[in-house]
Amino acid sequence: MNHAETNQREPVIRVQNLTKRFGSQPVLQGITLDIHHGEIMVVMGGSGCGKSTFLRHLIGSIAPDNGNIYLFGRDITTLSEDALTEIRKRFGILFQSGALINSLTVGENVALPLREHTQLDATTIEIMVKIKLELVGLREHADKMPAQLSGGMKKRAGLARAIALDPQILFYDEPSAGLDPVTSAQIDQLIIALTRKLDVTSVVVTHEMDSAFTIADRMCMLDKGVVLKIGSRSEFQRLREAAADELKDENEQLIRQFLRGDADGPITRRKERSDYEEDLMMVQTRADA
Amino acid sequence: MRSTSDGENDKTITWPVRWLAGLGGVILRTSRRSLGALGGMQLLLTETAHQTLTGCLPGGKRLSRGALFFQMVRVGVRAIPIVILVELALGMILPLQTYPKLDEFGQAEQIATINSIAAFRELGALMTAIVLSGFAGASIAAELGTMVTAEEIEAMEAMALKPVRFLVVPRMIATVIMMVLLTVIADVVMVFGGYLTGLRLGVDGQVYYQLTREAVNVAGFITGLVKAGVFGVLIGLISCYLGLNVKPWEGSEGVGRATTNTVVYCIVAIIGADAVFTVIFYAYGLFN
């Protein structure tokens, strides 16, 4: 892929200063990020740091408090419901849980977007469904109900459904979480193959580091609702392999700990510095009063 | 803890005030919430009507017949035995209770009139609606609520599929159609129940039939069915609204609440609508 060329084109996804709070809890605090055509962007961050929430904003399922989100150059935060529907036909999403429609068979789930959004006749749809299911290795399970599938199979079925309409963007929420190493590696290869073959742009949320480093073109690290670092895979690779005392910057040390999955580091120290003791004292004080 | 210097007197004065203030607060909050729900239901109803119409227009996207049929079976067919049981029992009870008084006046055979009017104008539709609130309403709310908590609704929206078109329209049409069909069954069964009691009490079958024919006019039959249709809309609307309004993070607790609330709200709404209809029909002289 020619990076010089892709970078000149307008980004497929542009997020500007995205903020969101749930009640009094700030979740996203000003996220700015460009994602270019044909790349795989991996978004990482600790559990509960707002990755799924970020993804939900990108697909227009929650509205931000502030900021703009451009998909294909159009600001989805200001679009009408009908215009948003048109945009939604151009991307696919794999949810963390698969999110299959439980009352339909696997095959029907994959057929659903085709039946609704295309003029294809039933035979063609059936063939398309078979092709998509074969891609994820589930062709012989087309007639099963989602409840009869394992977690990994649900995810793969969800992926088949996400690619049913040949989308230009694919969003993945934790595609390999809870899968065995082999299936997880297969999903990784599938993500790479789909991105390259179908010429789609992929956004993958994950905290499986091996998977992240296998698939990523670029990576983005979220922490406490802000972007800590955006960079190429090799930049992150350098941080991951650096010696502990080599990195002076606190943020870089923090990223290093996250990438390596070390038990000791700035993330852990941050927790220790928290107001844990004070909190315990408060309970005591209140009980005394 | 509050300081103890407040005397007994102070407490006796303040507690009714505080109690009333609390009550006022509860009433305010409840009515605000109900108003919000009413607004939401109105929006849902408009959207459903819109989707139904565009689905029926030649240019619009076709609605799935399969889904409608599936919902009709699920909403209505399982309820048939219960409706028959309830209406048969009512049809036998009502004549038994009115018989002694009527017999005093030497009008025992009039149980046919009373029973058939009660059936066609009131109890056929009403009891069917109450049975369906439990059968269809509860199961629709539980199903849609579960779909919300399983992220299915969000996934549909992300796929540019409209949940209203997909889920609400077939359920709503199914409840309306099944309400009307079941009400016809209910009417007939209740009259038949009265007939059985009548035979037992010595009312001639031929006379019973004749009086029923005289008592039930077209207007009475149609108004009963109109009511049935509206009850069907109410059940479909309330159950879909409450089901879809479960929040994803509320989990099975939210689903449970939506289910119970659906049954309660449906019954209240049905009785309320029934009262309104009776007044309107009465005012327009449809009951003469």
Ligand SMILES: Nc1ncnc2c1ncn2[C@@H]1O[C@H](COP(=O)(O)OP(=O)(O)OP(=O)(O)O)[C@@H](O)[C@H]1O
């Ligand atoms: N609808 C909501 N209402 C209130 N708070 C929410 C809502 N959705 C998410 N949150 C909060 O926002 C924070 C981020 O949640 P989110 O699901 O985005 O995390 P995540 O990074 O995807 O975590 P994980 O890696 O565990 O999937 C959490 O603290 C969560 O409690």
Ligand SMILES: [Mg+2]
């Ligand atoms: Mg998540």
